[in-house]
Amino acid sequence: MGAANPVVLIDGRSGAGKSSLARRLVSTWPGRGRVQLVALDDLYPGWDGLADGARYARETILLPHAKGTIGVWQRWDWEAGERAEAHAVDPSLPLVVEGSGLLTAAAAPLADVRVWLDAPDRSRKDRALHRDGDTYRPHWERWAKQEDEHLVRDEPQTLASLVLCLP
Numbered sequence: 001m002g003a004a005n006p007v008v009l010i011d012g013r014s015g016a017g018k019s020s021l022a023r024r025l026v027s028t029w030p031g032r033g034r035v036q037l038v039a040l041d042d043l044y045p046g047w048d049g050l051a052d053g054a055r056y057a058r059e060t061i062l063l064p065h066a067k068g069t070i071g072v073w074q075r076w077d078w079e080a081g082e083r084a085e086a087h088a089v090d091p092s093l094p095l096v097v098e099g100s101g102l103l104t105a106a107a108a109p110l111a112d113v114r115v116w117l118d119a120p121d122r123s124r125k126d127r128a129l130h131r132d133g134d135t136y137r138p139h140w141e142r143w144a145k146q147e148d149e150h151l152v153r154d155e156p157q158t159l160a161s162l163v164l165c166l167p
Contacts, residue, residue, distance in 0.1 A: 004092075004094075005065075005091060005092055005093055005094050005095070006094050006095075006112040006113065007062065007065060007066075007094075007095045007096075007097070007110060007111045007112050007113075008025065008094075008095070008096045008097070008111065008112065008113045008114075008115065009097050009098075009102050009103060009107065009108070009111040009113070009114050009115065010022050010025075010096065010097070010098040010099075010102070010115045010117065011098075011099070011100065011101070011102040011103040011114075011115065011116055011117070011156050011160070012100065012115075012116060012117030012118060012119075013100060013118075013119075013124055013144070013147045014100055014124060014128045014136075014140075014143055014144070014147065015119065015123070015124030015125060015126070015127040015128030015129075015131070016117040016118060016119045016124055016166065017117050017119065017127070017166050018098040018099065018100070018117055019039060019041075019098060021098070021115070021117060021164075022037055022039070022096050022098040023037070025096055026096055029094065033093075033094070034093055034094075035093065035094045035095070035096060036089055036090065036093050036094065036095045036096070037095075037096045037097075037098075038057070038061055038073070038087075038089065038095070038096070038097045038098075039097075039098055039099060040053050040054065040057055040097070040098065040099020040100065040101070040102060041099065042075045042076060043056050043057055043073060043075070043076055043099070044076060044099075045076050045083075046076070046078070046081065047139045047142055047143065048142070048146070049076075050100055050101040050143065050146035050147065050149075050150060051101055051146065051149075051150065053076075053099065053101065054099070054101035054102050054104060054107065054150075056073065057073070057097060057099070057102065057107070058104070058106055058107045058110070060072060060073040061073055061089050061095070061097060062097070062107055062110040062111070063110065064089065064091065065089055065091045065095055065110070066110045067091070068091045069091060070088050070089065070090060070091060071088070071089035071091070072086050072087070072088050072089070073086070073087055073089070074086050074087070075087065100143075100146075100147055100150065101146070101147070101150045101154075102156075103116060103154065103156035103159045103160060104154045104156070104159070105154065105159065108159040113161055113162065114159055114160045114161045114162070115160060115161070115162045115163075115164065116156050116157045116159075116160035116162070116163045116164070117164050117165075117166060118157075118163065118164070118165045118166070119165065119166040119167065120167070123166070123167060125140065128140070
């Protein structure tokens with residue numbers, strides 16, 4: 001990554017390790033400079049919003065960053081079911097964005113590094129339900145169906161510059 005403000009996109013199914021990888025990447029960033037991290041969990045508009053959240057990230061974060069302008073996105077308040085406070089993304093700083101559904105043909109050209117994380121279904125489910133427990137349990141299949149659609153429609157593995165398989 002030679003750019004002063006590179007963009008890293010991390011995609012993968014639920015429980016694959018996207019958030020952990022993103023936090024680790026930010027905490028060990030070369031030069032210890034300031035790095036922005038955006039998690040799509042803060043953008044998805046509810047349990048049926050995987051594709052909409054990814055589009056929202058592209059429009060409000062990735063496109064402005066690529067144009068050198070400040071991007072502004074609003075966090076999704078899961079309890080209220082609406083957008084909440086606004087957050088700015090500085091185009092002069094490196095950016096890491098992680099979330100399911102992120103790697104699409106429209107988003108991939110806006111990133112310097114594109115990561116696809118894979119893991120066995122059982123491991124992913126165990127990690128996700130351990131992390132989010134009863135909040136996520138009733139929505140697992142519903143979310144997995146949207147991930148399946150993303151895999152067929154967008155073929156994110158083929159858009160990745162780096163594919164990692166975790167246990």
